Amino acid sequence: MIAEDLKISSLRYSYPGQKPILQDIGLVINSGEKVGLIGPNGAGKTTLFLLITGILKPSAGQITVFEKPVKPGAFNPQVGMIFQHTADQLISPSVHEDIAFGPQNMGLGEQEINKRVKEAATLAGIQHLLERPPHQLSAGEQRLVALCGILAMQPRLLIMDEPTSDLDIRYRRRLIGILSHMEDKTLLIASHDLEFILETCSRVILLESSAICADGSPAEVMGNKTLMEKHGLEVPHSLSVSWHKHRKTIKKPGH
Amino acid sequence: MHLPDGIITAPAIIGGYAAAAGITAFSMYKIKKQHINPRNIIPRAALLTAAFFAASLIHIPIPPVSVHLVLSGLMGVMLGWFSFPAIIVGLLLQAVMFQHGGLTTLGINACIMGVPAILAYYIFYIRKKSGQKKPLTHALLAFGASFIAVVLGALMAALLIIFATPAYLDAAAERNAVIALSIAHLPVAIIEGVFTAIVVLFLLKVKPALLECDGQ
Amino acid sequence: MIDKGYINKTAAQSILGRWEARLKLPGLMLLIFTFAFIRDLRLLPFLVLAAALTYSFSGLSLKHLIKRMRMPGFFLVAIALILPFWSGQTILWQLGPLALRLEGLLALLVITVKFFSILILVIALFGTTTLPQMAIALRAIRIPWLITDLLLFTYRYIYQLLSDLNRMRIAARLRGFRANSFNAIKPLAFITGTMLVSSHNQSERVFQAMTLRGYGNTKQPLPIFSPIPADFILLAVYILLSALLILFQFII
Numbered sequence: 001m002i003a004e005d006l007k008i009s010s011l012r013y014s015y016p017g018q019k020p021i022l023q024d025i026g027l028v029i030n031s032g033e034k035v036g037l038i039g040p041n042g043a044g045k046t047t048l049f050l051l052i053t054g055i056l057k058p059s060a061g062q063i064t065v066f067e068k069p070v071k072p073g074a075f076n077p078q079v080g081m082i083f084q085h086t087a088d089q090l091i092s093p094s095v096h097e098d099i100a101f102g103p104q105n106m107g108l109g110e111q112e113i114n115k116r117v118k119e120a121a122t123l124a125g126i127q128h129l130l131e132r133p134p135h136q137l138s139a140g141e142q143r144l145v146a147l148c149g150i151l152a153m154q155p156r157l158l159i160m161d162e163p164t165s166d167l168d169i170r171y172r173r174r175l176i177g178i179l180s181h182m183e184d185k186t187l188l189i190a191s192h193d194l195e196f197i198l199e200t201c202s203r204v205i206l207l208e209s210s211a212i213c214a215d216g217s218p219a220e221v222m223g224n225k226t227l228m229e230k231h232g233l234e235v236p237h238s239l240s241v242s243w244h245k246h247r248k249t250i251k252k253p254g255h
Numbered sequence: 256m257h258l259p260d261g262i263i264t265a266p267a268i269i270g271g272y273a274a275a276a277g278i279t280a281f282s283m284y285k286i287k288k289q290h291i292n293p294r295n296i297i298p299r300a301a302l303l304t305a306a307f308f309a310a311s312l313i314h315i316p317i318p319p320v321s322v323h324l325v326l327s328g329l330m331g332v333m334l335g336w337f338s339f340p341a342i343i344v345g346l347l348l349q350a351v352m353f354q355h356g357g358l359t360t361l362g363i364n365a366c367i368m369g370v371p372a373i374l375a376y377y378i379f380y381i382r383k384k385s386g387q388k389k390p391l392t393h394a395l396l397a398f399g400a401s402f403i404a405v406v407l408g409a410l411m412a413a414l415l416i417i418f419a420t421p422a423y424l425d426a427a428a429e430r431n432a433v434i435a436l437s438i439a440h441l442p443v444a445i446i447e448g449v450f451t452a453i454v455v456l457f458l459l460k461v462k463p464a465l466l467e468c469d470g471q
Numbered sequence: 472m473i474d475k476g477y478i479n480k481t482a483a484q485s486i487l488g489r490w491e492a493r494l495k496l497p498g499l500m501l502l503i504f505t506f507a508f509i510r511d512l513r514l515l516p517f518l519v520l521a522a523a524l525t526y527s528f529s530g531l532s533l534k535h536l537i538k539r540m541r542m543p544g545f546f547l548v549a550i551a552l553i554l555p556f557w558s559g560q561t562i563l564w565q566l567g568p569l570a571l572r573l574e575g576l577l578a579l580l581v582i583t584v585k586f587f588s589i590l591i592l593v594i595a596l597f598g599t600t601t602l603p604q605m606a607i608a609l610r611a612i613r614i615p616w617l618i619t620d621l622l623l624f625t626y627r628y629i630y631q632l633l634s635d636l637n638r639m640r641i642a643a644r645l646r647g648f649r650a651n652s653f654n655a656i657k658p659l660a661f662i663t664g665t666m667l668v669s670s671h672n673q674s675e676r677v678f679q680a681m682t683l684r685g686y687g688n689t690k691q692p693l694p695i696f697s698p699i700p701a702d703f704i705l706l707a708v709y710i711l712l713s714a715l716l717i718l719f720q721f722i723i
Contacts (some may be wrong), residue, residue: 055641075647087669088638091661093460101658105647133461135668149646259547260593261586265508283617293617298681301624302632302674303667308625309632310663316650333667344621348629351597351605354539356590358500359507420550420582450660457664465671 003031004067005157005186006052011061013044013051020059021047023210029186031156034179036197036218037190039207040232045190046084048207049159052188053081065157077106080155084162086142090134095126095145098134102153113152120148124178140171147178157186164193176200194222194236206231257346257364258415260356267419271363278339278369285336296337303334304341308348315446322443327368327408328401329451331375333458335468338372339365367411371404376468378403393459393466394452401451402444409440478601485530487599491702496608498709499525499596505713506589511720512577515584521712522591529595539594540587547586554579602626610693628670636666 006029014020021044029035037045050056052063057072064070065079080102083089092098099120103113121127124144129137134145143163150158164172172193179187179200191197197204197218204221206214208231214221222228223239263271286293307326314321330338343365350357357364378400382392413436417429458465482488487495502525506518526536554575561573600608606619639662640648648658678686 050641053645055645075644075649077647079645081642081645083638083642085638087665088635089642091639091643091658091665093457093661093664101643101648102646105649135461135665153646259586260503260507260589261584262547262550262582263507268504268507279615279618283615286617294620294686295678297617297620297624298678299671299674301621302628302670302677304621304625305628305632306663306666306670308629309636310666312633312636313659313663314650315653315656315659317653318651321650340615340617340621341625343618344625347622348626350593351602352629354590354594354597356586356593358503358593359589446656450656450663453657453660454664454667457661458667461664462668462671465667 036201080150081159275362328375328404331372375400397455398448402448405444481530486528492604492608522588
């Protein structure tokens with residue numbers, strides 16, 4: 001039986017004095033799944049992440065991560081989140097110290113910390129930056145440092161909020177490359193970059209006006225022109241092209 | 256260390272405002288000497304003032320209690336003569352945003368925080384005079400500057416409470432009270448000193464330009 | 472408790488809310504300083520009355536006031552614990568070394584009444600005046616541009632920085648950071664340093680954008696001052712009230 005890494009049932013959340021931003025959300029994500037979360041600005045994607053990580057406390061409903069209920073405020077290194085603005089996350093005077101920050105808080109020994117820092121940096125290909133202050137790096141490099149800071153905690157569930165919003169094509173490709181080597185991790189990625197979701201995810205969830213509107217394979221959800229346009233989104237270019245190709249290849253044998 | 260409304264006598268209130276006005280005028284004179292167009296550094300001073308304001312809400316835990324930061328030393332070190340107007344603005348914003356009052360004592364509180372800030376600036380300035388560029392020198396001077404700033408601020412506040420409030424104490428009790436209040440602030444001064452030293456080392460590594468407030 | 476710097480509609484439409492800020496600020500400040508100068512016990516009821524009346528002109532609710540008065544200041548509590556026992560000669564009540572003294576008790580009464588009366592006036596003033604209005608009023612009473620410009624710019628960024636700080640702390644918490652021992656001082660100093668660096672970087676961009684739109688070229692003129700008679704009448708009332716209180720305190 002496949003383990004349910006994340007299970008959400010009848011989740012509701014509203015910020016004090018406001019209409020609910022999430023209402024009756026139900027969702028199961030299995031171990032190793034790569035899930036993309038799409039939807040317009042203000043749909044509640046970030047709020048959902050803050051609830052899963054226990055930063056916010058649900059107004060109603062349950063969230064279980066690795067089959068244990070989320071304890072609001074408790075530290076769970078198995079869940080890692082990369083913030084939309086890396087500036088929120090990078091606080092140390094050197095890259096090395098910043099990647100070590102999480103492992104240090106986990107109470108690991110010096111040797112283990114250094115090992116993890118090196119492993120994470122090698123995976124992301126940023127070993128040469130370890131002594132630099134993160135604030136002086138490019139946006140792409142900062143994004144990789146933020147990723148390493150989370151990877152060093154060896155989370156099983158990795159959450160990313162808009163990971164490509166400030167990346168150029170080269171760093172975007174690098175990030176896709178790194179994520180494609182994470183077979184053992186469960187990924188949950190929110191993005192407006194639908195092509196990126198297409199390349200990294202095997203399942204897509206569409207969130208709009210506080211509810212889940214669609215849940216399925218990328219081709220099913222993002223290839224559905226009516227659905228996408230109804231929610232103010234566009235079918236990713238490559239999907240519409242491949243869709244045409246796909247149709248042509250189907251037609252040919254019929255000749 | 257903020258004196259509230261209602262307890263300070265009239266002459267001290269007027270004196271506090273007069274002193275604050277005088278120091279502000281002198282700060283502006285100094286700022287104009289250091290910068291060709293002082294308006295150019297308004298955005299920088301303002302964003303840093305806002306950052307200091309936010310940082311002053313940080314509490315440093317020393318279980319079982321926690322202390323909140325005064326930051327007068329760090330402000331002096333980073334803003335130089337700009338720290339005095341910045342502190343006035345910070346106090347005004349505190350009065351507006353927290354609405355705990357503090358308008359009548361604004362002049363006095365500005366002096367209690369601002370004079371030590373300027374002193375801290377000059378203590379930290381020693382590094383330039385001596386030409387020392389080592390991180391250790393920076394850290395020690397930052398610690399000293401901030402430590403002295405807190406102690407001086409506490410001393411000023413203590414003296415004001417004794418001599419500018421309607422408390423009728425005898426001379427020995429007054430002296431003891433001043434000493435007690437100053438000693439009570441020693442742990443705070445040490446924490447503030449350590450904090451400032453770490454921030455200065457951080458800036459030295461990440462953005463040394465931020466420690467060159469006089470634009471030289 | 473942080474105010475969002477937002478004035479509600481009833482407050483804006485109230486007598487105080489419509490009072491031209493360039494006259495309201497001097498008028499109310501005069502009364503606030505007058506309160507600070509009062510020592511005579513017999514005047515205390517008048518302070519409370521004047522403060523209450525002023526507050527009733529503000530259109531602010533009683534709830535608004537009570538919410539802000541809940542935090543009477545650590546200082547006042549400390550003074551309440553010390554003054555009645557240390558200050559004065561007339562002993563009212565004694566228990567071992569503890570002696571309740573009349574002079575101290577009376578001093579505490581004066582301090583408390585003054586503190587709360589001033590607080591009520593301050594809440595009425597800030598509850599009916601926006602910060603930009605305040606800056607104009609400060610400029611009109613010849614507060615240097617350095618202070619007023621700094622005030623407006625700082626105010627512009629303060630909420631952004633507070634939420635930046637909040638997000639940084641959340642991100643640190645998700646990586647296991649807990650501010651529960653003295654060791655937390657290092658990450659907290661790093662967070663502060665990071666905030667200072669990013670504020671500085673942002674200020675460079677802000678400055679460049681402002682320069683491109685002509686900031687610093689000319690002195691910005693004050694908006695036209697067009698008071699109505701009622702503005703002056705209110706000012707006269709507050710001057711008269713302050714004068715009477717001062718007269719009573721220092722002459723009679």
